[in-house]
Amino acid sequence: MTSGRSRTTTGLALGLVSAASFGVAGPVAKALIDAGWSSAGAVLVRIGGAAVVLLVILAIARPGVLAALRADGPALLLYGALAVAGVQVGYFSAMQYVPVAVALLLEYLGPVLVIVWVWLVRRRPPSRTTVVGAVLAVAGLLMVLQIWSAGALDWRGIAWGLFGAVCWASYFLVVDRAGARTPPLVLVGVGMVIGTVVVALCGLVGIVPVVVAIPPDGAVLLAGADVGWVLPAVVLALVCALLAYGAGVGAVSRIGATRGSLVALLEVVASALVTWLLLGELPGPWQLAGGALILAGVVLTRARPAAELPVTAEDGKPS
Numbered sequence: 001m002t003s004g005r006s007r008t009t010t011g012l013a014l015g016l017v018s019a020a021s022f023g024v025a026g027p028v029a030k031a032l033i034d035a036g037w038s039s040a041g042a043v044l045v046r047i048g049g050a051a052v053v054l055l056v057i058l059a060i061a062r063p064g065v066l067a068a069l070r071a072d073g074p075a076l077l078l079y080g081a082l083a084v085a086g087v088q089v090g091y092f093s094a095m096q097y098v099p100v101a102v103a104l105l106l107e108y109l110g111p112v113l114v115i116v117w118v119w120l121v122r123r124r125p126p127s128r129t130t131v132v133g134a135v136l137a138v139a140g141l142l143m144v145l146q147i148w149s150a151g152a153l154d155w156r157g158i159a160w161g162l163f164g165a166v167c168w169a170s171y172f173l174v175v176d177r178a179g180a181r182t183p184p185l186v187l188v189g190v191g192m193v194i195g196t197v198v199v200a201l202c203g204l205v206g207i208v209p210v211v212v213a214i215p216p217d218g219a220v221l222l223a224g225a226d227v228g229w230v231l232p233a234v235v236l237a238l239v240c241a242l243l244a245y246g247a248g249v250g251a252v253s254r255i256g257a258t259r260g261s262l263v264a265l266l267e268v269v270a271s272a273l274v275t276w277l278l279l280g281e282l283p284g285p286w287q288l289a290g291g292a293l294i295l296a297g298v299v300l301t302r303a304r305p306a307a308e309l310p311v312t313a314e315d316g317k318p319s
Helices: 002-034 039-061 065-094 100-107 110-120 128-145 155-178 184-204 230-255 257-263 266-279 285-302
Strands: none
Touching: 002 039, 002 065, 002 100, 002 230, 002 257, 002 266, 039 065, 039 184, 039 230, 065 100, 065 155, 065 184, 100 128, 100 155, 100 266, 100 285, 110 128, 110 155, 110 285, 128 285, 184 230
């Protein structure tokens, strides 16, 4: 009993660390973007830096990378392209046009999109609780967007945020197939490497601009002080990617996918708090109320039988 309780406590602690680490990513990346970096440039540094470290770990640990690629190659490719690269490009791009918290809330509609996909494509209708959760989330979205006020939010930020939500939704569906046979370290490591390659290729062909301004065009301001570009870049790679994903994997392995994904919702709180402290940016009253509805809706959509939504030991927030 004591061992089980200790395992749960450790899992919850790791989940909190993961959520807080993910929450730091938005404001830190926003500081670099405001200083002349492109959103894709910030993503490339974040996942590229983490990929280098994970490649070293994989080379030392040798946890069966080649076997995983042979068994789940297509799923791993989609995971890296959509769940790693796509989610972060969507989120960071949205931040150029809307507040950080709003960009994150738009992305959190991913689980609702999964419900629609499972219902329409897999012919598995959701429970009443799930439907209520989805309705609450959509109502919260309308409040966040303030659709009654023309021009309240830039449509480009909304589009990028919803793109991130679609990519996050794909995460749940793809990991359902890859996670069952692929070791967690391999899934995250290979995903980071693939995501890095995808973002770099998109930059080379001109799909998204990849600008890493060294030195920055302007000051990199956090909490009103110019901290330069090195510190934010290191924080993005080591804290917001490596630590965030690693702690998340450790949390879910101890407390399960459902509880782990609920703890991950604290990312929104952490992001709002850090954004306020470092950038002085805070959502308005309607957006705060709408955000509360979105989070309540997501909680309800996850508080349902596991058969309604594919989840694995890797279930969690990939931003």
